Amino acid sequence: MGLKKDLLLVLTIESVVLGVVLGFVIRPFNPSNDTISLIGFPGEIFMQIVEMMILPLIISSVISALAQVRARDARQIGIVTVIYYMTTTFLSTNMFPENIIQATFQQVQTYYVPIRPKLHRQNGTVVNVSEVVFHKPQLTYTNEMNVLGLIVFCSGFGVILSILGDQARLMINFFIVLDAIIMRWISALMWCYPIGILSLVCKNIVDIDNLTETAQALAMYVVTVICGLMIHSLLTLPLLYFIVTRKSPFAYMTGMLQALATAFGTASSGATLPVTFRALEENLKIDRRVTRFVLPLGATITMDGTALYEAVAVIFIAQLHNVKLTLLELLTIRLASFQDGTALYEAVAVIFIAQLHNVKLTLLELLTIR
Template sequence: MHASDTAPSAPAKGIPLHLKVGIGFLLGTLLGLAVHLVAPGAGWVNDVIQYAARPFGTIFLNLLFMLVVPLIFSALVLGVAELGDIASLGRLGWRTLVYTAVVTGIAVLIGLAMANLIQPGTHMDPALVQQALSSNAAKTGAIVEKGRELHIVDIIVDIVPHNIVGAMGDDSKKLGIVFFALMFGIGLVMRPTPGTLAFKNALHGLFEVCMHLIGLFVKLAPYAVACFMFILSAQMGWEVLVGLGWFVVTVVLALAIHGFVVLPLWVKFMGGMSVREFFRGSQEASLTAFATASSAATLPVTLRVAEENLKLPRKISRFVLTVGASASHHGSALFEGITILFLAQVYGLHLPLGEQVLVLVLCILGGIGTASIPSGSLPVIAMIAGVVGLDPAGIGIILGVNTFLDMCRTSLNVTGDLAMAVVVAKRSGAQELDDSAVEKLDEIVR
């Protein structure tokens, strides 16, 4: 996807959104804790939750959920189509694709391992969480039962939908949309005609519209976070903070392992560059990514850092980093895997090894479908949750800490892209990408 597609407009004056989210988190939590201490279970508290806080939070989530299908479809189709264009340029495209899949898979494995080891979701009472997120206390049992009824064979069969429209309306069959989008992207690559080019441009338009709408909806996030934290803390007290604390520790620790262990080893032994040189050269891009929480918005800085600081060949760096900004999200994939297991643990749903492998694959694919914007992982998490039998509305539990974690995982995304460029540059010849292809990438960046 074009970097300009997701590049933000001129920054608005006033308090930054991430600070507003933090304020909403703090106010909602403090107010909820005060209510829990002074009037636990009071009738008026339940009325405020039932008729004000929960409806607003539900509307906010529904605004995001209604964009899941068009966003996932357009992002995956465009991601595959552009990877296909790149693959047609020669071995460089395939090498980049394989390396991206391998390192993203390692990131997700680290996330799943940490989630299984630390078990962050077990520190929250599932009954209280379900009571906080839904007025139907029996829904937790239904979620658990639905998860138990899932069978890998059935999931594999449902990958190929007989009715794509029906799959769009069934959370448990969202994997069919992924397959349909992948096939559609391959079809666009195999049939390059004026008609398919026009359709690809139309998909770019759809993607841009989704991005714009998400940008509008996310402005409501501080208020939604305040509502969710008020509900959770008013009904659960300090327990919700303890549970979220374990979740944050799990994610940050997993990101740190991948960013400070796996990527340095990858750069040193596969890329032939010293770890100190790599981190010194890439720190500006990593800090910019942390501040903007957007891989696409950071792309110009990433390209400059690769060429000026890391001294990578222009042909290779432009190629790899342009792909990486739209289709390589190590940190996001890792975060998605941890979040799915966290929600499963919260709801008391045990995911066996087979279904965790499914989560692994979906998270790798989600690296392509994740939008390069702040909170772009949330729609992908909602889709994966539906596939494995979890209530997608459960992401409301993590909204309060999502902003900080989004900044952390975006920084890892960009660092991972630069590491990928180092390795590909070491193991490829600059002649594998001709000048006309570089000119095309220059147009994409602009």
């Protein structure tokens, strides 16, 4: 078993490295769009298979985990988890979906509709003409799974099963067996990860237009983002782990190597979720009742790296367009990126667009546009 885990870890890391190498080898030949699509085809199939497993994985894991713990323990786990995630992100309106079936394939998203001022005529003369374009926030549904809403529903479902106890034993056993089936299926799919990651990494590198010029133009931006991510991942989070547990964070990170490599190759928290389950439960021996509740929630509502690079991106683009940002505007961008904890709504990008059009958003509006 140990040999298999080590082999899979080595293959995952090698697939990332080999994907980068092959990407740079193929680039000079200027492959056609069809060729690039064929290179990324295994990766696309891989991502579709993984995404297919996310819904049953979340439902079975969250319900089975909370149904097997006492209601008091479930409440304690929930409180600690929410407090931790609330330190890095705000929750969104998608916590409570109005239709649980619809939540499996759609979620609410805020977008801005440009509204141009009307022209007023007086005695045949146009008056009150303004070049300012206002943006009105509107809610719409996007074709993406509302994972957060599903987690909230499944959490309540699991806690109630735990309270019912023997009365709900048949239903509890059903979700326990369903969870075991899904994890066995995912264990078999793990061996497809190296092929999918290699394909995705290679395709992304080949598909970049004018790599040298792009790298030169974005050099400082890339360096800034990477430095921020390194500080956050190698200093802030390990320090927080050490303060809470009084244990070495580097031993913990060693057990997470395969999950880290998968996250780098796929750039998807959902695709990495099954690997993270396995790493925590098999390598680090963490109670599965904790991982099955904490991980799906964390993969949905906490995206520290997203908040970091979005804030840097807005400031970088503002500098390119010679837009002078005041201290208050910088703090506003930081606050918006702080609350942008899900991939549901690009708050920072909208704020920057609003700044370009001289639209001033109040602090209350920033907190309620979700």
